[in-house]
Amino acid sequence: MTIRNVDRRRFLQGGAAVLAVTATWRPRGAQAAEELNILVWCDHADPNLLAPFEKAEGVRINVKDYEGTGTALSIIEQSKPGDWDIFVVDSPDAPRVARLGLLEPLSDDDVPWADMFPQFRAAPHTYVDGKLYAVPEKFGYYGVAYNRDKVDVADMSKGDVMWNPKYKGRMAVYDYYFPIIQMIGLSMGLTPDQITVENLAKIREKLLALKPQTKLIGDIVGVQNALVTGSVDLIIGAAEFAVSGLMTEQPELDWVISEDGGLIWSQGLAVFSASKKKDLARDFVKYVIGPEGQGRLATSSCYWAMPTNKKAVLNDAQKKILRWDEQPGFIARSHPSFISGAALDAAMLDLWNEFLQA
Amino acid sequence: MGAVVQARTGRPFDLSKWAVLPALIGTAIFFVVPLGVMLLWSFWQRIAGKLDKTLSLANYERFFGRDYMVEGLTNSIEVALITTAVSIVIAYPLAYIIAYRIPERWQRFAVILAVLPFWTSYVIRSYSWLLILSERGIINGALIGLGIIDEPLEMGYNRGATVLGFVHFFAMLLTLTIYANLVQIKKSYRLAAADLGASPVQVFFRITLPLSLPGVAVGAFLTFVIAIGDYITPQILGGGQELLLPQAIMLQVSRAADFPMASAMSMTLMVVVTVTYLVFAKYLKMERV
Numbered sequence: 239m240t241i242r243n244v245d246r247r248r249f250l251q252g253g254a255a256v257l258a259v260t261a262t263w264r265p266r267g268a269q270a271a272e273e274l275n276i277l278v279w280c281d282h283a284d285p286n287l288l289a290p291f292e293k294a295e296g297v298r299i300n301v302k303d304y305e306g307t308g309t310a311l312s313i314i315e316q317s318k319p320g321d322w323d324i325f326v327v328d329s330p331d332a333p334r335v336a337r338l339g340l341l342e343p344l345s346d347d348d349v350p351w352a353d354m355f356p357q358f359r360a361a362p363h364t365y366v367d368g369k370l371y372a373v374p375e376k377f378g379y380y381g382v383a384y385n386r387d388k389v390d391v392a393d394m395s396k397g398d399v400m401w402n403p404k405y406k407g408r409m410a411v412y413d414y415y416f417p418i419i420q421m422i423g424l425s426m427g428l429t430p431d432q433i434t435v436e437n438l439a440k441i442r443e444k445l446l447a448l449k450p451q452t453k454l455i456g457d458i459v460g461v462q463n464a465l466v467t468g469s470v471d472l473i474i475g476a477a478e479f480a481v482s483g484l485m486t487e488q489p490e491l492d493w494v495i496s497e498d499g500g501l502i503w504s505q506g507l508a509v510f511s512a513s514k515k516k517d518l519a520r521d522f523v524k525y526v527i528g529p530e531g532q533g534r535l536a537t538s539s540c541y542w543a544m545p546t547n548k549k550a551v552l553n554d555a556q557k558k559i560l561r562w563d564e565q566p567g568f569i570a571r572s573h574p575s576f577i578s579g580a581a582l583d584a585a586m587l588d589l590w591n592e593f594l595q596a
Numbered sequence: 597m598g599a600v601v602q603a604r605t606g607r608p609f610d611l612s613k614w615a616v617l618p619a620l621i622g623t624a625i626f627f628v629v630p631l632g633v634m635l636l637w638s639f640w641q642r643i644a645g646k647l648d649k650t651l652s653l654a655n656y657e658r659f660f661g662r663d664y665m666v667e668g669l670t671n672s673i674e675v676a677l678i679t680t681a682v683s684i685v686i687a688y689p690l691a692y693i694i695a696y697r698i699p700e701r702w703q704r705f706a707v708i709l710a711v712l713p714f715w716t717s718y719v720i721r722s723y724s725w726l727l728i729l730s731e732r733g734i735i736n737g738a739l740i741g742l743g744i745i746d747e748p749l750e751m752g753y754n755r756g757a758t759v760l761g762f763v764h765f766f767a768m769l770l771t772l773t774i775y776a777n778l779v780q781i782k783k784s785y786r787l788a789a790a791d792l793g794a795s796p797v798q799v800f801f802r803i804t805l806p807l808s809l810p811g812v813a814v815g816a817f818l819t820f821v822i823a824i825g826d827y828i829t830p831q832i833l834g835g836g837q838e839l840l841l842p843q844a845i846m847l848q849v850s851r852a853a854d855f856p857m858a859s860a861m862s863m864t865l866m867v868v869v870t871v872t873y874l875v876f877a878k879y880l881k882m883e884r885v
C-alpha cells in the first residue's frame with residue numbers, strides 16, 4: 239500500500255491515535271505514589287544528599303533544577319497542581335511565592351530553631367503574615383571576590399571599592415540586579431529592608447556611576463572565567479559561591495564582605511500547598527535541615543555554602559573551607575537580602591536594564 | 597487500488613492534496629498557535645505576580661516609554677546588521693573560491709572544512725573565543741612575545757567580540773548558501789560573456805554576482821534573523837556592556853516570570869524580523885539555494 243492509497247478515515251484515525259498518546263503522556267515521576275518531585279537549585283541534585291533519604295524512606299526523588307525564580311514560576315504554571323512536592327526558593331522571593339498561594343505553611347515544631355543561627359529566624363522574609371513557608375537551609379554572602387596578587391586587599395572590604403578609580407576597567411559585576419542594588423544601598427547606609435521605590439532614585443545615581451568602572455557584567459560562570467583568566471581582578475557581588483571551588487588550585491583568589499555591612503543570600507526549603515505527599519515532603523524538609531542533611535547540602539557537588547544549622551555534620555577541613563569560625567562575626571555585621579514587594583522588585587529590574595544599557 | 601481514492605461521497609479523493617496536511621498541521625501547532633498565544637499574552641499583564649488578562653497596550657507602552665529598552669532594540673539591530681555585512685564580505689570570496697577555483701573532486705572536502713565550526717557547541721565556541729581574546733590569551737601572548745605591544749590589548753567583553761563570535765558562525769552559513777547558488781549558475785553563461793568580450797571583472801559583476809544574489813539574500817536573511825535573536829554569544833562575549841533585546845527578554849522571563857512583557861518585547865522583535873523579510877523577499881528564492 240502506498241501513501242496515496244491510504245483512505246481519509248484511516249489517515250485521521252492514525253492522527254487521532256497520535257494525539258491521544260500525546261494527550262495522555264505524563265512525566266513518569268508525576269504518577270508513582272512512592273516518588274517525591276522536587277523543584278530545586280542544583281545543589282539538591284547531588285546523590286550524596288538525596289540517597290540517605292531515599293534509602294531510609296524507600297522512595298525515589300525526581301529532581302528538576304532551575305535558575306531564577308521566574309523560571310521556576312513558569313515551570314509551576316505549566317504543571318498541574320500536585321505535580322511538585324518540594325520547592326527550593328531564593329529566600330527574598332519566598333514571600334511573593336507564598337502570597338501566590340503556592341506554599342504550605344510549615345510548623346515551627348518541625349524546625350530545629352535552637353540549633354540554627356538565630357538571624358535566619360528573625361529575617362524579614364522567613365515569616366509571611368506570621369506563617370512560616372520556607373525554612374532557611376543554606377546561606378552565604380554577596381561581597382567582593384578578588385585576586386590578592388592584583389589588588390590592594392585592604393581596599394576590597396571598603397564599601398567604596400566599586401567606585402575606586404584604581405580598579406577602573408578591572409572589575410566584573412555579577413549580573414544579579416537586587417544584590418548589587420542592595421550592596422550599593424548598604425554603602426549608602428540603607429539596609430535592604432529600608433530600600434523603597436521612592437529612595438531607589440538615590441541608588442540609581444551610584445549604580446550608573448558603577449558602569450564606567452566595569453569591564454564585564456556577567457553570570458557566575460562569566461565572571462569566574464574573567465577572574466581566572468586575568469581579564470578582571472575583582473568581582474562585585476561575588477563571594478564564597480564564586481571562588482571557594484577555585485581556591486585550591488588558585489590560592490591567590492579570595493573573598494570578603496564589606497565593612498559597611500555584608501549582604502546575606504539564603505535559600506529556603508518549602509512544601510507546595512498542592513502537594514499530594516505533604517507528610518513525605520515535610521519529612522524531606524526535616525531531613526535536609528537536620529545535622530546530616532545540612533552537612534551534605536553544605537558540601538554539595540554543585541556548590542558549597544554555609545548550612546543554617548550549627549550542628550551540621552562537617553569535618554574540620556570542610557569547616558575551614560566554609561570559614562566556619564568566622565561566621566558569627568560575618569553574620570553579626572551582615573543583613574539578609576530582602577525585597578519588600580513586587581513593585582520594588584519590578585522597579586529594581588527596570589533600573590538594572592537601564593544600568594546594562596548605560 | 598488506483599492513485600485516486602473514491603470517498604463515500606462519490607467524489608474522487610486525491611490524496612496528494614492531503615500530503616501537505618502534516619506540514620500544515622506542524623506549522624500550525626509549532627508556529628501559528630504559539631505566535632498567536634504570544635501575541636495574546638503580550639496584551640495581558642503580570643501584576644503583583646498574578647496574571648491580569650485585561651487586554652491593554654501597557655506592555656508596549658512600557659517598552660517604548662523607556663529609552664534604554666528602545667536602545668536595546670536598536671543595539672540588537674545594529675549588531676545583527678554589522679554581523680550580516682561582515683559575514684557576507686568574508687563568505688562570498690570563500691564560496692567563490694570553493695565553487696570556481698577548487699577542482700570539483702576537492703569541493704566537497706572544502707565545503708566540509710568550511711562547515712567544521714558547526715560541529716562544535718555554540719557555547720564552547722564562544723568560550724573558546726573568550727580564551728583567545730583574553731588578556732592572557734593567545735593573541736595578546738603572541739603580540740607581547742614578539743615585542744609589538746607591552747600591555748595586553750582589551751579585546752573581549754565588547755560589541756566587537758560579540759560580532760567576531762557571530763561572524764565565525766554565520767560566515768560559514770553564508771558560505772554554504774552562496775556556494776550552493778554559485779554551482780547552479782551555468783558555466784556557459786560566463787563563457788558566453790567572455791566570448792562576447794567581457795573581462796573577468798565584467799563577467800563577475802554582470803553575470804555571476806546578480807545570479808548569486810538569491811544565495812546571498814537567503815544566507816543574509818538567516819544570519820540577521822538568528823543573530824538578532826541570539827542570547828548566548830552576546831552574553832558570553834559581549835560582557836554585558838550594552839543591552840541587547842534577547843538579554844532584556846530573558847531577564848523578564850527568568851527573574852520576574854513576566855511573560856506578558858517578554859511577549860510584547862518578542863513581538864516587537866518579530867516585527868523587525870518581518871520587515872527584514874519583506875526587504876529581502878524580492879531576492880529570497882529558496883529553490884535556488
